[in-house]
Amino acid sequence: MTDTSASPVTSGATSDTTSDTTSDETSAAAPPAPLRVAVLGAGGRMGRQTVAALDAADDLRVVARLGRGDDLAALLAAVDRPDVVVDFTVPDVTLAHVLTCVAARVHVVVGTTGWDDAALDRVRAALADAPGTGVVVAPNFALSAVLTMHVAALAAPWFESVEVVELHHPDKLDAPSGTARHTAAAIAAARAAAGVGPSPDATVHATDGARGADVDGVRVHAVRLRGLVAHEEVLLGNPGEQLTIRTDTFDRSSFMPGVLLAVRQVGSRPGLTVGLEHLLGLVP
Numbered sequence: 001m002t003d004t005s006a007s008p009v010t011s012g013a014t015s016d017t018t019s020d021t022t023s024d025e026t027s028a029a030a031p032p033a034p035l036r037v038a039v040l041g042a043g044g045r046m047g048r049q050t051v052a053a054l055d056a057a058d059d060l061r062v063v064a065r066l067g068r069g070d071d072l073a074a075l076l077a078a079v080d081r082p083d084v085v086v087d088f089t090v091p092d093v094t095l096a097h098v099l100t101c102v103a104a105r106v107h108v109v110v111g112t113t114g115w116d117d118a119a120l121d122r123v124r125a126a127l128a129d130a131p132g133t134g135v136v137v138a139p140n141f142a143l144s145a146v147l148t149m150h151v152a153a154l155a156a157p158w159f160e161s162v163e164v165v166e167l168h169h170p171d172k173l174d175a176p177s178g179t180a181r182h183t184a185a186a187i188a189a190a191r192a193a194a195g196v197g198p199s200p201d202a203t204v205h206a207t208d209g210a211r212g213a214d215v216d217g218v219r220v221h222a223v224r225l226r227g228l229v230a231h232e233e234v235l236l237g238n239p240g241e242q243l244t245i246r247t248d249t250f251d252r253s254s255f256m257p258g259v260l261l262a263v264r265q266v267g268s269r270p271g272l273t274v275g276l277e278h279l280l281g282l283v284p
Ligand SMILES: NC(=O)C1=CN([C@@H]2O[C@H](COP(=O)(O)OP(=O)(O)OC[C@H]3O[C@@H](n4cnc5c(N)ncnc54)[C@H](OP(=O)(O)O)[C@@H]3O)[C@@H](O)[C@H]2O)C=CC1
Pocket: 040, 041, 042, 043, 044, 045, 046, 047, 066, 067, 068, 069, 070, 088, 089, 090, 091, 093, 110, 111, 112, 113, 114, 138, 139, 140, 141, 142, 178, 255
């Protein structure tokens, strides 16, 4: 539901940062107006956490909280529209949300997973007609997860075998997780660049699914278990040795520094950015 108490129309625009005084000294010290942010999926697990994190930041202001059935296009057509939209909804609708924002030339930060190359290509095509607009799609905003993916890609060419195991709460809609897909893609790219072939696997008899999903040639296994939040292991094997890289999110607060970083940076990153690693400077 749209939060009318803080909607673009009723929130009083920039009045909280506009000083009554005409003193040069005072106006020079005035902080910039907070970035105006709308949250899609605001009533969900991530949406609630995101609204709270934005509320706690002096330089960011939540101006709308949207859920299923709320009119995003109308919000973006308002005079006093948000600067940035954050999407934590469901895989079926996130592409449409992003295309609506790009058409209105409003920056978007996307945490929702379930993206594939075709959907990302549609965003790139839309952005070609919206110069200056930024979209950040990040499968995982937690630092430990981003570093797990980064280190896994560094290590992958040095091992014969590599497989990914992701473990999540059972209310999750998509499998494998967006993080696991992103991890597998990074591993596959690093191995291909180094001329390393597929992981050895002699399996000729297997029950469907027993060897997990094939993501870019990397086996990915998905566990759903009550009590878990979000976890991933990358297993790398050589004769006589194993490297395990593991990330554990015990609480969704782990995602918030990354979400706020993306909200602050998306306006200065025109085009499509996939992965928080780019915002952290881990990759160009
Ligand atoms: N990038 C990251 O770091 C992270 C990404 N995620 C991803 O974020 C997404 C959301 O996760 P989570 O918060 O746990 O899921 P939830 O199911 O808790 O929340 C999803 C929310 O989206 C709302 N919603 C559904 N359809 C629409 C719609 N058409 N328009 C607007 N809102 C809609 C739901 O409303 P209703 O209740 O009415 O259905 C619900 O409030 C998932 O894809 C998940 O994988 C999760 C954690 C971290």
